[in-house]
Amino acid sequence: MPSAETSSGRKRKAHTKSRRGCGNCKLRRIKCDEAQPECKKCQAYGVSCSYDGEGSNELQHSGEGAFRIEPAVPDGGTLVDFGPQNLPTPPNEFPAGMLGYGLTLHDTEEVYRITEKDMDIFRRFRERTAMTIGTAQTVDTYRDAIGKLGCGHSYLTHVMFAMVLMHDRYLSDDPWGPPSNAETFHHYHGTAIFNSMLSKPIAHEEKDAMWGAAALLGAITLASMDATTPEESWPLAPSSPSDLDWLRMSDGKKEVWRLADPTREDSIWRSALQFDYKKAPTPQTYRRPEVETLIPHLTDLYGVDDLSKEAGDPYHTAASIIMRLLPIQCTHSTILYFLSFLGHMDPAFKQLLHQKDPKAMLLLAWWHAKLLDYSAWWLQRRATLECKAICMYLQR
Numbered sequence: 097m098p099s100a101e102t103s104s105g106r107k108r109k110a111h112t113k114s115r116r117g118c119g120n121c122k123l124r125r126i127k128c129d130e131a132q133p134e135c136k137k138c139q140a141y142g143v144s145c146s147y148d149g150e151g152s153n154e155l156q157h158s159g160e161g162a163f164r165i166e167p168a169v170p171d172g173g174t175l176v177d178f179g180p181q182n183l184p185t186p187p188n189e190f191p192a193g194m195l196g197y198g199l200t201l202h203d204t205e206e207v208y209r210i211t212e213k214d215m216d217i218f219r220r221f222r223e224r225t226a227m228t229i230g231t232a233q234t235v236d237t238y239r240d241a242i243g244k245l246g247c248g249h250s251y252l253t254h255v256m257f258a259m260v261l262m263h264d265r266y267l268s269d270d271p272w273g274p275p276s277n278a279e280t281f282h283h284y285h286g287t288a289i290f291n292s293m294l295s296k297p298i299a300h301e302e303k304d305a306m307w308g309a310a311a312l313l314g315a316i317t318l319a320s321m322d323a324t325t326p327e328e329s330w331p332l333a334p335s336s337p338s339d340l341d342w343l344r345m346s347d348g349k350k351e352v353w354r355l356a357d358p359t360r361e362d363s364i365w366r367s368a369l370q371f372d373y374k375k376a377p378t379p380q381t382y383r384r385p386e387v388e389t390l391i392p393h394l395t396d397l398y399g400v401d402d403l404s405k406e407a408g409d410p411y412h413t414a415a416s417i418i419m420r421l422l423p424i425q426c427t428h429s430t431i432l433y434f435l436s437f438l439g440h441m442d443p444a445f446k447q448l449l450h451q452k453d454p455k456a457m458l459l460l461a462w463w464h465a466k467l468l469d470y471s472a473w474w475l476q477r478r479a480t481l482e483c484k485a486i487c488m489y490l491q492r
Contacts, residue, residue, distance in 0.1 A: 117361040195210055196209055201285050217257050242256065263281055266474075294352070310349050330485065393420070411448075420433075421463070
């Protein structure tokens, strides 16, 4: 029988083998693009590319031990589809039952097997990192429920791992150092799978995990910053397409909120996220002469007390929120009030920030300055560097 046809008469697509492909692509049994010095497949996958012909049964990540990536094929069996609709049944015992569990990876049929080291990451998330993110109201949900959700939603577990490894880096002797290969690996696969999920209708059973991933990615994006000095930070650094990416991430979170509706009746997030500003106790304020002196000047500069300016004024909402926040101390219990500044930011105001409008930048600098009251690791670097950078920019 001609090799181009099967017994059913269906024509088989011609396939050209990559004879000079890299070792990792051969190991993964995919066609290598043979780009030099590193092929694009390895760059996208987050592994160290090598053409030396020396293969192993592990994909190597430069500078660290290897990640063991296994084909999703049982010994002597047929290919197992670990797509979203055919995930293995999550273990009943958490987290002990997660050892050896297979997490799906982006754009490949292979899986990532959870190791003993990963089990320690689960522990650090529950006992440390979960206590530092979100608000005082969401701690229990992050600590107890999000890990269990991750059992059946690989992208959430990847994002959780990336956040813990980022937290490790911020607590290390080299907090300004680049992310580890493990952090990059999990961040890439978690984000890529998450984005692919957003490109299609979200199934009801995915909604809680999708919001959990969006919330963690929001904190990761705020914490992700290459700059180590104000001069390397926005707005002093040379302009880049990635400028103010963290503001765009807040827009994405609002869209996921709309799609996932985490306050719906059966959501695990409902009790933690139901927040009625009208019924909530007023945050404790404190008197500071410099703040009390500043408020009349801000009122005059932004015309906050002029109701006629509210409609169509791009500064009005941002200025009104900042003035309410000035006498409030930012803490784990009040952080939600400060994050509302991002959630209610007008598109026209964001455009002014991209244009480096002085009045818009002044409000953002005050917001950053207020965040310095709260020693959250995922906020401090950006708040410190960008606040100083904006002040230097305006002074110049």
